[in-house]
Structures are given as C-alpha cells and as structure tokens.
Amino acid sequence: MTAEATMDAAPDPRVPAAGAAAQALFASTFGASTFGALPTGAWSAPGRVNLIGEHTDYNEGFVLPFAIDRRTxxxxxxxxxxxxxxASTFADAPAEAALDDLDVMFPASEARSDAPRVTEWATYPLGVAWALRLAGTAAGAGVDIAIASDVPVGAGLSSSAAIEGAVASALNDLLGAGLGPVALAQIGRRAENEAVGAPTGIMDQMAAMLGRTDAAIFLDCRSLAADIVDLGFSAAGLEIVVIDTRVSHAHSTGGYRERRDACERGAALMGVPALRDVSVGDLERAQQVxxxxxxxxxxxxxxxxxRVLDTVRALRAGSPAEIGPLLDASHASMRDDFEISTPELxxxxxxxxxxxxxxxxxxxxxxxxxxxxLTPHERIDAVAEAAASAFxxxxxxxxxxxxxxxxxGARRDA
Known part of the structure; x- marks a missing residue:
C-alpha cells in the first residue's frame, strides 16, 4: 500500500484522544472561571455516513444513515x-456572547448593524444555545464549552451535526431541560437552518442523536418515524470504506440552496406538498409540466x-451484498440528474x-x-490503493x- 493510501489502524485511539483534548482545552481556556477549572461533565455525538438517500430529507422523503465511530x-x-x-481545538481563540444577545444575533436581526458577530465555526454551538432558548430553556447562568473532534470537516460526514448533537446534549443536561433525542435533533436542525443559514433537512441531526451500533436508521423525514435496520455487514464480511477527497464543501453556499429551490419548484408544479408525494410512475407527467x-x-x-425503500427491503431480507447496484445507481443519479458530484468523487x-x-x-x-x-473485507487495501493511484x-x-x-448516538461520557 502506498503511503498516501495508508488507512487508520485498529484499535483506534482517536475517540479518547479527542475527549481528552476537550478536557484539556476546557482547563486551559476556562481555568479562571467562576466555578473552577474542571468541567461538570463530558458529552459526545457522532458524525454520520448516509448509506443512501441524498437530498431526500428536505423533500420529506426517506433516508438511511448510520452514526459512525468518529465523534465530536x-x-x-x-x-x-x-x-x-x-472554545475549539480547530480555532485559535474562543468566542463568546451574552446569552441575552443571542436573540439579536440569530436570525431576525440580519439587518441590525449593531448585532454582535462571531466567527463562522462558533455559530454552531451558539446557534444551539439560541434554539434552546426559543424552545423555552433558560440558560441565565451562562456556560463554558470546549470542543474537540475527529470527524473530518467538510468531508460530507456531518461534522456540523456532531457539534450540534454534542452541544445540545450537554446543555440539555446542564440546564435540566429534559428534552428527548428527537427534540434535540430538531434543536440542532433549527440552529443549522436559521443560525448558520444552511438549508439542510433533519437527517444528520437524527443520525447523531439516534445512532445504534451495527445498525442504520430508516427515517421517514415527514413523520420523523425512525426504525432501526440491522445492516449485517460484519456477518457478510463487508465494510464501508470512506474515500475523503479532501475537497471541502459547505451547505450554506449557493449550489445547495439552488437544488432545494428546484425541488420546491418541482413539487409546486406537480401540485403536491413535497416531492415525497411524487412516485416514479408520475415522472412521465412531470416531463410535461x-x-x-x-x-x-x-x-x-x-x-x-x-432506492432507499429497495435498500431497506434487501437489508431486512438479510442480503446486504445486494445493495451494491443501488449505491451505484444513486451515484449516477447525483452525478447526472442532481449534478452535485465532482471529478474527484x-x-x-x-x-x-x-x-x-x-x-x-x-x-x-x-x-x-x-x-x-461497500467493500468485501479482503478488498479494503486494494480499494485504498486504487483510489490513491487514480487520484x-x-x-x-x-x-x-x-x-x-x-x-x-449522542451520549454523556462522564
């Protein structure tokens, strides 16, 4: 295997390393705080891989993500x-705001020149605190938060939802809000949509909150009904290999918004509330309008x-190898019809x-x-080498x- 293709080895020390980094950052940044240098607790939330179901979430459709073993x-x-x-290990300096200022920071105050401003990364944790305030959770005492992560940023593995899930879980416990995982996922989505300005659906936040070991989450994004689907990859000798192109993306940029606008336009032309209500058999009529x-x-x-429904059917039948062609078809559709792929992908x-x-x-x-x-275990090294060579x-x-x-999914660790 070439050096460029070297893969992370197991056992993986990243999770305890990231947890320790958050603890150390808290002590070094907030050591002179009113309540001392030690944090009250530690929380974490995972990134996610979406097995299949891309850009269907904000169309009230179906998705099949799973939480991964990389966490914030x-x-x-x-x-x-x-x-x-x-404070974050990804930033040179901490950010802060008065809790009472959050209401003028997000989002109705966009025209106010005197509204406080923070760097982009800080809008995620501050946005979660703001969304919790809107949900009626008081945080008048103030809070210190230190963040460390091993979820790659910009890789399509939902590092943002991992931050939102970890911060929401921490604030939920510290403030005694008593919110359940679905409510916390909704808090995270509101933060991302309205504070950050990224027009995403709720899939990422639900995966971060509801993840299960060795399973995926079959999510109906209209009702938010979530079923756990056993993947059966290990028993079948299969693994998911991630090839991070290192081409960073951002959901708040124009291309994502344009795709969402097109979907809403298409639903209106078909006379339905969302594209969830359009079937494959309706596409002939769609062509006319x-x-x-x-x-x-x-x-x-x-x-x-x-394709999501067909994938779930195959997995429930105990046939994980049969989903390969569905993954291939999904990529072709995103490349040719949704036009969101890149040469590297x-x-x-x-x-x-x-x-x-x-x-x-x-x-x-x-x-x-x-x-x-989706790779047989014995072909993992070959896939890594082929990707490195092709790049x-x-x-x-x-x-x-x-x-x-x-x-x-998200949890309290200490």
Whole structure:
C-alpha cells in the first residue's frame, strides 16, 4: 500500500484522544472561571455516513444513515457569568456572547448593524444555545464549552451535526431541560437552518442523536418515524470504506440552496406538498409540466426515495451484498440528474468499483466531501490503493481513506 493510501489502524485511539483534548482545552481556556477549572461533565455525538438517500430529507422523503465511530466531544460547565463561551481545538481563540444577545444575533436581526458577530465555526454551538432558548430553556447562568473532534470537516460526514448533537446534549443536561433525542435533533436542525443559514433537512441531526451500533436508521423525514435496520455487514464480511477527497464543501453556499429551490419548484408544479408525494410512475407527467433542469432534480429525488425503500427491503431480507447496484445507481443519479458530484468523487467511485467494491457512491450534500464503498473485507487495501493511484494519475491531492463502523448516538461520557 502506498503511503498516501495508508488507512487508520485498529484499535483506534482517536475517540479518547479527542475527549481528552476537550478536557484539556476546557482547563486551559476556562481555568479562571467562576466555578473552577474542571468541567461538570463530558458529552459526545457522532458524525454520520448516509448509506443512501441524498437530498431526500428536505423533500420529506426517506433516508438511511448510520452514526459512525468518529465523534465530536465537548467538556462543559455552567459559569455564572450570563455569557456563553466556546472554545475549539480547530480555532485559535474562543468566542463568546451574552446569552441575552443571542436573540439579536440569530436570525431576525440580519439587518441590525449593531448585532454582535462571531466567527463562522462558533455559530454552531451558539446557534444551539439560541434554539434552546426559543424552545423555552433558560440558560441565565451562562456556560463554558470546549470542543474537540475527529470527524473530518467538510468531508460530507456531518461534522456540523456532531457539534450540534454534542452541544445540545450537554446543555440539555446542564440546564435540566429534559428534552428527548428527537427534540434535540430538531434543536440542532433549527440552529443549522436559521443560525448558520444552511438549508439542510433533519437527517444528520437524527443520525447523531439516534445512532445504534451495527445498525442504520430508516427515517421517514415527514413523520420523523425512525426504525432501526440491522445492516449485517460484519456477518457478510463487508465494510464501508470512506474515500475523503479532501475537497471541502459547505451547505450554506449557493449550489445547495439552488437544488432545494428546484425541488420546491418541482413539487409546486406537480401540485403536491413535497416531492415525497411524487412516485416514479408520475415522472412521465412531470416531463410535461417542467423545464429540463427542474425535471432532472425531481427525477433524482423521486428515484432516490425508491432506492432507499429497495435498500431497506434487501437489508431486512438479510442480503446486504445486494445493495451494491443501488449505491451505484444513486451515484449516477447525483452525478447526472442532481449534478452535485465532482471529478474527484467520480474518480473515487470508479476506482473503488474497479478494485472490487460491490457498490460505491458519493455521500453527503455534494460539491466535494467523501465517497463510500461497500467493500468485501479482503478488498479494503486494494480499494485504498486504487483510489490513491487514480487520484495521483488525475493530478488530484491524495485522498484520505479509512473505514467506519456503525456506532451509537449522542451520549454523556462522564
């Protein structure tokens, strides 16, 4: 295996390392706080891989994500100052705001030149605190939060929902809010949609809160009904290989918004509340009432919903290897109809298939990020080597290749 393709080895020390980093950052940043240098507790939440079901969540459709064994950790404590102070190992300096200022920071105060401003990364934890206030949870005492993570940023593995889930879980406990996991997922989505300005659905937050070991979450994004679906990968000798292209993406940029607008336009033209209500059989009629670009966007969502249902059916039948062609079809749809793939993602998918993966697709919102490959255990090294070689031949920077395992959702660790 080439050095560029070296994969993370097991056992993996990253989770305790990230947890320890959050604790150390808390002590070094907030050591002079009112309540002392030690945090009250430690919490964490996972990133996620979306096995299949891309851009269906905000169309009230179906998704099938699973939480992964890479997590964001927070150490937190009330501070008695009336301010929220957040520090991250990814940032040079902490950010803070008066809790009473959150109401003028997000989002109705966009036109106010005197509204406090914070760096972009801090809008995630501060946005969660703001959304909790809107839900009626008081936080007048103030809080200190230190954040460390091993979820790759910008890789399509939902590092943002991992932050939201960990921070929401910490504040829920510290403030005695008593909110359940679905309510906390909704808090995270509101923070991301309205504070950060990323028009995402709720899939990422639900995966972060509801993840189970060795299973995926079959989520109906209209009703928020969630069923646990055993994956059966281990028994079948299969693993999910992630090929992080290192091409960063951001959901708050225009391409994501344009796709969502096209979906809403398509639903209106079909006379339905959301594309969830359009079936594959309706696509012939859709062709008659919408322009070519809108039709392609609609066709992706409608066929992707069906692919999710077909994947769940295969998994429940104990046939995980049969989902490979569905992953392939999903990628082709995102590449050709939704047009959110990139040359790096396409090369990653093609290389993985050629090296023996049973199926592969980009995962996440698109315009960068990572691809996943359903891979027999004995072909993992071959897939990593093929990806590294293909990227080098194309003149791309070396990808980061690693495996992920379905893991548990947000929790208090200490």
């Amino acid at each position: 950790h927070v150490a937190a404590a009330l501070n008695g100052t009336g301010r929220i102070r957040v 919408m322009d070519a670009v809108t039709l392609r966007r609609v066709r992706h969502v409608v066929t992707e919903n069906q 396409d090369v990653a998918v093609e290389a993985a298939r050629a090296a023996g993966a049973l199926g592969a697709r980009m995962t996440g919102g698109g315009f960068g990020g990572a691809a996943i490959a 080098a031949s194309a003149g791309f920077a070396a990808p980061h290749v690693f495996t992920v395992a379905p893991s548990h």
